[in-house]
Amino acid sequence: MQKNSFLIIAIICLLFSCKQEHHLSKIEGKQIPVSDSIALDTEIDDFIKPFRDNLEKDMSKVLSYAPKTYHKKDGNLNTAIGNLMAHIVLEEGNPIFNKRTGKNIDMVLLNHGGIRAAINKGNITTETAYQVMPFENSIVVVALKGQQIDSLVYYLSKAKKAHPIEGLKLTLDKNYNIVEALINKEKIDSNKTYYVATNDYLYNGGDNMKFFKTNDTVYTLDYKIRNAMIDYFKKVDTINPKLDDRFTQIQ
Template structure:
């Protein structure tokens, strides 16, 4: 073996022998840092954020309308003044958009009781009110359903016995919670007709066990948040005074 090859062999052995062993994670340690008012704020960061914070606060506190009373989602068993207002507002704001895009009209609205996250207090209604009512980013969608699927929707509402907000749909139950009457816009539900139901994307995807939206005869995303529909509706009215009515009742 020549000196050149001998040198190369020695070098190769040295490289492999000096190779560092693989490192493995054996333990993770951490320290809990309590966050409280005692932590010092960074004056530069605070100065940078301040104008943005004040701008957002001004927008949220801008007065949009006035409420004659305080309204809660717990003020009725099957329909509530607050739920009725929200469902009607979604219809009023979403139907013109849907009609302009499709030439068709929304037949009814169904929202969910659990989606109402606050009350409307007596007095000024602000943009903040809308964010408190609907803090989620749920958007309005319209689903085309056959009358047979509407029957499943009606059956669902009769079984859950909850004041899910509805608009343009009327339900009357007997004391055993059987459906005595169901109609849309005053007409009996036709099993062969296609109805256009406005709801939110959460319910469309099966939220609250509402599995009657799929399959369907068509789906339309309006790219319009429920919160924004409420804000737009508040801006159009001076005073709100919603009431409980006979859209969903039980006869005992």
């Protein structure tokens, strides 16, 4: 009888508790620092060590040499490192584009913010390329009519920023109005098609570069800018990028 009474009481309590509303009243957290005191799993470490050693060897491989440090802030409307980046895209991307299409890249446009680190004086390694270009951006070539090129040039004049260019020569007055814009040393023809190399991020509207979407054709080279940098550095014993008159302002 006592056992049955206990069972009845337990059932009543269970039913009563099911009807209660539960509210979260307090959340407590605790910070657990990650430090050297955490024991190393030697079995896992031994397994990944060959991969880590090979990666470190590849990343530290010397490809070229920089006679001084190049930073993206070392210039107003064009910088030595930006000019180098645009040149690399043209130098390494054009042979691929030409082989596939029989055409040539007319100009290059990249973004100033895409340069994420300086090239420091001394040896240039594979790691240098990863530091400067850590993103997985690939080269695309966009066919633009002269009217879209006008929009591109107008964008650059209003951005007032050292977006890397190659093949385009742009001169602004003291109020940032366009004085002259040339591609391959010739005035822009509104009826002509120009082939502009850029990266997939900008092609998709990055940095508000919406003019790329009004195009005749887009060609994907399946070639990362970082890989183009590595290929270029392997061929050049010593880099020598410079500021020039490709994008200037008349004071």
